[in-house]
Amino acid sequence: MSAVVVPAQVSASPAALLQHVRTGRASSRAELVALTGASRNTISSRVDQLIGADLLLEGGRGDSTGGRPPTLLRFNGGAGCVLAVDLGVTSVDVAVTDLSARVLATAGHPIDIAEGPQAVLAEAVRLGRAVLAEAGLADADVRAVGVGVPGPVEFSTGRPSHPPIMPGWHDHPIPEAFGRWPVPVVVDNDVNVMALGEMGVGGSDQDVLVVKVGTGVGCGVVVGGRVYRGAQGSAGDIGHIHVPQDDGRSVLCRCGNTNCLEALASGASLLRDALAAGLPVTSTHDVVALAAHGDGPALELVREAGRTIGTVLAALVNFFNPHRIVVTGGIAQAGLPLLSGIRESVYARAMPLAARTLDITVSDAPELSGRVGAALMAVEGYLAQVRATFG
Amino acid sequence: MSAVVVPAQVSASPAALLQHVRTGRASSRAELVALTGASRNTISSRVDQLIGADLLLEGGRGDSTGGRPPTLLRFNGGAGCVLAVDLGVTSVDVAVTDLSARVLATAGHPIDIAEGPQAVLAEAVRLGRAVLAEAGLADADVRAVGVGVPGPVEFSTGRPSHPPIMPGWHDHPIPEAFGRWPVPVVVDNDVNVMALGEMGVGGSDQDVLVVKVGTGVGCGVVVGGRVYRGAQGSAGDIGHIHVPQDDGRSVLCRCGNTNCLEALASGASLLRDALAAGLPVTSTHDVVALAAHGDGPALELVREAGRTIGTVLAALVNFFNPHRIVVTGGIAQAGLPLLSGIRESVYARAMPLAARTLDITVSDAPELSGRVGAALMAVEGYLAQVRATFG
Incomplete structure (x- = not known):
């Protein structure tokens, strides 16, 4: 036989009940009973307490599963x-x-x-x-x-x-x-x-990398839906990962090292490279706007930045095996050219098992x-x- | 004010009490009461149940904190x-x-x-x-x-x-x-x-990388004392992370790609490079033994493998910010030359904040x-x- 798997206990404390309703895990007293295993009486008195404190609202009818349809509970988002x-x-x-x-x-x-x-x-x-x-x-x-x-x-x-x-x-x-x-x-x-x-509000129980490409490059690391911080709280600090250049190129980073990720592929590097290429820009935003309007050289700069970021992400995909990667930050507003550069490198270099069902997307609303x-x-x-x- | 931090609740279930004693978090009924916040009666009846099942042993006296010294509890490791x-x-x-x-x-x-x-x-x-x-x-x-x-x-x-x-x-x-x-x-x-x-038995609440250098190279990822697996269970699969070579060197890996970490620095690559250098070896173990006896060329091969592994670990240190890294596996028996190669690369390339208090050691007993x-x-x-x- 294999090991006995015992389900984790789901808390029925008042604050936990509030969280279950808020994150969409339960939407009635009956569902809270089923989710937590607590008695109907316990759940009801705690729900009443939360309604009294204006944190939960009750009203409307859910789908019946045979008997009387349950009264729906929802988090009172308007309570403050x-x-x-x-x-x-x-x-x-x-x-x-x-x-x-x-x-x-x-x-x-x-x-x-x-x-x-x-x-x-x-x-x-x-x-x-x-x-x-x-x-x-x-x-x-x-x-x-x-x-x-x-x-x-x-x-x-x-x-x-x-x-x-x-x-x-x-x-x-x-x-x-x-x-x-x-x-x-x-x-x-x-x-x-x-x-x-x-x-989002519902949270997640997945392992996710949220990569911010703005003036610099950083990464939010989510383990089982929670932000992972590491020993000194510096986890996700990927901007200064060394990216060796096959062609012997050496780019000085503001940190003093050479060929850090953000020296090669960030808002700051995009602007520098666009100016060097003679594009009519004065800000990173201009480069992103040019790319969004289909300007060839700007598109290629953004895509190449994506490829460079993708080489680092390929290594992290092997190591961290995330469910998904979300790209956000100002440069993410460039959308597809950045994303396709990232995908090109990740799918070329990450292990098939880790990359197979990996979802790489750009944030729906990077500015928000x-x-x-x-x-x-x-x-x-x-x-x-x-x-x-x-x- | 900053956010209220509420301590996580410590379970007082019988199985949890057993774990607390086994992992050294508590060694008397009084300490179990203090740790869990459960009543003295609850703790006592559950401890009696565990003693009856031969899982806990009671005996000996602990240090007094004023009154009668407490009777010590310990996990019955001999119960099977x-x-x-x-x-x-x-x-x-x-x-x-x-x-x-x-x-x-x-x-x-x-x-x-x-x-x-x-x-x-x-x-x-x-x-x-x-x-x-x-x-x-x-x-x-x-x-x-x-x-x-x-x-x-x-x-x-x-x-x-x-x-x-x-x-x-x-x-x-x-x-x-x-x-x-x-x-x-x-x-x-x-x-x-x-x-x-x-x-170990006591577990850990730290974030740790356990790097195995054997025939191949892999990594156990420990988040808050628990093994982290990732989306498909392939987390820690670092053997096929791409390591670009400044000198244009291209080494084919058994996976079909070139310049994977384990194509460049593993038991298999050490044997290959030692044979190519004309060393008198027929197995990886021979290379490790030669290095252990101070053979110059063998030492340099092991150290260089350490440097290569260290370039990958430097990136992972920035990303994961672990409390410590433990190196184990057959090649870890080479000890210091491997470790110093790894340290050289990690301290040269990882961010100071993440590397400052990072502890990199070789396992005390890699073979066990x-x-x-x-x-x-x-x-x-x-x-x-x-x-x-x-x-």
């Missing part, structure tokens, strides 16, 4: 809102969403992250107040704040840790800037935040995944607080 | 035994261990895995009976069997899945061969098994980690059965 802050190297974008991460209002503009934490965070707070006003919401409606930043973060304190492209931000207590709202403030690396955004992810992270922060209250 | 089978491409090794994975007797010899499952498994069963006899144990003492095989395995059924170097083994129901012992039979890829062996891992896997299979009985 969260602020989602997406800080980039050159932009700040803020959204207010409901507790289901549905965007209610959004605002943003270019900045320079090097202006430092005081100026940039004051601007984020100002934008937060503006989107609340636009959505007709008050400070008291805010349940949590989520912030994505373009650098490593000590997750437990919300402080950046020696971020290479955020001068002046090391160890800055980002949550304190949002003291206007006395709620949980959760801060994480922008790539991890984007990974949450790509998993940072804000949706920050909103979902904020909601999780709020629900952790709920858990501490309800058990 | 398990058989551990380590199948290699060219060897079969079998051990009988107690339930703490302490080796009681061992036996093994060269084979050719291509002789096929009937012949090889019959030999494994014969060796199993021999080690039981040598240890003075009976068939009825066997609680589970663990088997490591050199290829991919569908874990739930214990059947190899298109193993490239195990001709005739695809889909063979390995557990049935051990029908003599009506107990759980757990089968897994040898590299995952070795990873368990390196984690397969059998100890198979024993630990068998014990887990037995404890899963206990869990199904006790809840």
Whole structure:
């Protein structure tokens, strides 16, 4: 005989019941009973408690399986809102969403992250107040704040840790800037935040790589639906993986090494190579726009960047054997040429078993995944607080 | 404020209590109460149940923290035994261990895995009976069997899945061969098994890479102390990661591609390169022995293999940010020259943050980690059965 497989126990704590309904695993008291194995009485009294706290709504009828059709439960996404802050190297974008991460209002503009934490965070707070006003919401409606930043973060304190492209931000207590709202403030690396955004409200139990191709290149690593961080929290830092060049080409990276992935294939390298090729561009965005309009040389530059990123991903596919890879970030807006370059390298070099059912796609909304992810992270922060209250 | 962090709940089921004591997280009833938050009465009745089933032993006194010193609990490793089978491409090794994975007797010899499952498994069963006899144990003492095989395995059924170097083994129901012992039979890829062996009885909550350098090269991936398998169970399959050669060198791999890691740096490639260099060797083992005796050319070959493996590990360190890397397998017996080659490449190319506290070591007992891992896997299979009985 082979080993006895015992199913993992599914929690029936009030906070867990809320999560089951919110993520779509159950939508009635009967389904919660079936999912958790808890008694009908236990489930009912806990569901009543959650309804009393305005976190669950009851109403409507589901499909009958013979008897009386069950009354449907749903998460009350309208029970409050969260602020989602997406800080980039050159932009700040803020959204207010409901507790289901549905965007209610959004605002943003270019900045320079090097202006430092005081100026940039004051601007984020100002934008937060503006989107609340636009959505007709008050400070008291805010349940949590989520912030994505373009650098490593000590997750437990919300402080950046020696971020290479955020001068002046090391160890800055980002949550304190949002003291206007006395709620949980959760801060994480922008790539991890984007990974949450790509998993969506329902989450996932898959192993996924979310590759951000923006000014730099990074990767959110999702193991069984959860963000994997590694020993120092730097997991997914693929931008400085060495990519040897068969033709002896040597490109200096801002880190001091040569032929790092992001020195060869990133927003910054695309702009450099487009300028060197004499294309009429002044920004990475111009290169992406040219490619989107079918300009031959721009298309080939984007596709070649995809091929280079694909050589690194081929190795990671063998090692990590993910269910899928999602490409996001500014350059992902180039869409198919980037994707086909990546696919070309991955399918040429990854092991057939790992590549067979692998799904490589571009994000549906690369410009939004940072804000949706920050909103979902904020909601999780709020629900952790709920858990501490309800058990 | 930052997000409320709620500690994960620690289970107080009887099977969980057994695991807490077995893995050293608690060694008295009081510590079990403190660890799980369950009542003293609940813990005591469950501990009594486990003592009655001969799974826990009570006796001796611990350190007092003021009052009467607590009576110590320990896992009854002597309550039975398990058989551990380590199948290699060219060897079969079998051990009988107690339930703490302490080796009681061992036996093994060269084979050719291509002789096929009937012949090889019959030999494994014969060796199993021999080690039981040598240890003075009976068939009825066997609680589970663990088997490591050199290829991919569908874990739930214990059947190899298109193993490239195990001709005739695809889909063979390995557990049935051990029908003599009506107990759980757990089968897994040898590299995952070795990873368990390196984690030891106490387990680990770390992120670890266990790199096996034998005839081929593979990697056990441990996330938070548990073996990570990926979408198709092929995670850690690093032997065919492409390693571009600056000097235009092109080495054909048995997979049909060129410049795969194991075509450039493995037991097989070491033997090939040693023969090409005119060294007096007829096996990989000879090369390792020459290096161990300080032979210059053999040392340089081993060190260069380490450097090549290190270039791949440097990329994986950036991506995975492990707490530590353990190198095992036959070539690991070469020790320092292999390790220093690996370290040279990893520290030269991995990001400082990820490499700073990274620990890279060679296994204490590379020749035993397969059998100890198979024993630990068998014990887990037995404890899963206990869990199904006790809840």
